[in-house]
Amino acid sequence: MDKEIFDSYIKAGKIAAQALEHGKNLIKIGASLLKVTEAVEKKIIELGGDFAFPPQISLNDIAAHYCAGPDDKTVFKEGDVVKLDVGVHINGFVGDTAVTVVLSKDEKLKLLEEASRAALNSALKIIKPGVTLSEIGRAIHAEITKRGFSPIRNLSGHGLDQFVIHDKPSVPNFDTGSEEELVKDQVIAIEPFASTGAGIIYESSNPTIFSIKGKKPVRSPMTRDVLKDLEQYNELPFALRWIVKKHGEGKTRFALRELKNIDILKEYPPLPDKAHGLVSQAEHTVIVRDKPVITTLQK
Numbered sequence: 001m002d003k004e005i006f007d008s009y010i011k012a013g014k015i016a017a018q019a020l021e022h023g024k025n026l027i028k029i030g031a032s033l034l035k036v037t038e039a040v041e042k043k044i045i046e047l048g049g050d051f052a053f054p055p056q057i058s059l060n061d062i063a064a065h066y067c068a069g070p071d072d073k074t075v076f077k078e079g080d081v082v083k084l085d086v087g088v089h090i091n092g093f094v095g096d097t098a099v100t101v102v103l104s105k106d107e108k109l110k111l112l113e114e115a116s117r118a119a120l121n122s123a124l125k126i127i128k129p130g131v132t133l134s135e136i137g138r139a140i141h142a143e144i145t146k147r148g149f150s151p152i153r154n155l156s157g158h159g160l161d162q163f164v165i166h167d168k169p170s171v172p173n174f175d176t177g178s179e180e181e182l183v184k185d186q187v188i189a190i191e192p193f194a195s196t197g198a199g200i201i202y203e204s205s206n207p208t209i210f211s212i213k214g215k216k217p218v219r220s221p222m223t224r225d226v227l228k229d230l231e232q233y234n235e236l237p238f239a240l241r242w243i244v245k246k247h248g249e250g251k252t253r254f255a256l257r258e259l260k261n262i263d264i265l266k267e268y269p270p271l272p273d274k275a276h277g278l279v280s281q282a283e284h285t286v287i288v289r290d291k292p293v294i295t296t297l298q299k
């Protein structure tokens with residue numbers, strides 16, 4: 001790996017870690033989800049990072065992909081299981097990290113948070129070139145199930161590449177039997193999810209995160225104007241809120257509809273557990289080496 005690329009991964013990881021820590025400390029009963037999201041965004045920009053994807057704060061049965069819309073009124077309340085997921089890039093090289101905050105003294109919920117964290121740590125301990133995906137999945141599965149919860153099977157960790165947030169390989173949260181081995185200098189995100197419910201998520205509706213995939217001619221000048229602005233994200237996900245702030249609600253909705261119609265808009269709807277169990281998540285980005293470099297562990 002080039003020094004320049006390595007340094008970009010390190011910088012992105014550090015900013016993601018600091019923004020995550022900042023946001024985590026703001027998640028309190030009575031705080032506004034939108035305000036915490038904006039504070040995390042502000043911190044990332046202050047530290048010189050670019051968004052690999054919008055910061056997401058998913059509550060309770062939603063495992064991932066909840067991002068405050070322009071008028072989000074959510075306030076954290078007693079008993080909430082709050083996942084904060086942050087992605088930062090430097091020159092396209094990504095640090096992806098997540099944490100769960102449990103706003104409760106309930107022992108079972110604390111154990112749920114511990115389950116995904118312990119699973120992540122257990123996986124990180126065995127990371128080196130030559131370890132198989134099935135060994136990682138087995139390590140994650142063991143920590144979650146021994147605490148009485150289910151890993152989410154249809155969400156997984158993933159490879160990372162320049163301006164690519166979901167590259168191969170898919171890093172499973174259970175033993176898939178895959179004998180595929182990690183190789184030196186591969187960059188992966190490991191993200192176990194633990195659920196009190198089904199351990200399977202589905203795609204719900206009303207996405208507030210989108211990305212552009214590919215290029216196609218666009219008819220309306222209004223949509224062209226919005227699309228030109230979206231080019232800055234290099235096909236990485238962006239928040240509806242960011243676009244509404246700049247172009248207004250009507251124009252943004254119109255443009256997104258047209259981009260969807262011509263099939264160059266990818267949507268990321270919130271992902272709830274099928275049985276609406278409560279879900280925790282933990283995530284780090286790691287450069288695979290004999291001494292692995294966990295880029296999002298820096299303070």
Ligand code: MN
Pocket residue numbers: 085086087096097098191283
């Ligand atoms: Mn993430």
Ligand code: MN
Pocket residue numbers: 096157158189191283
């Ligand atoms: Mn990830």
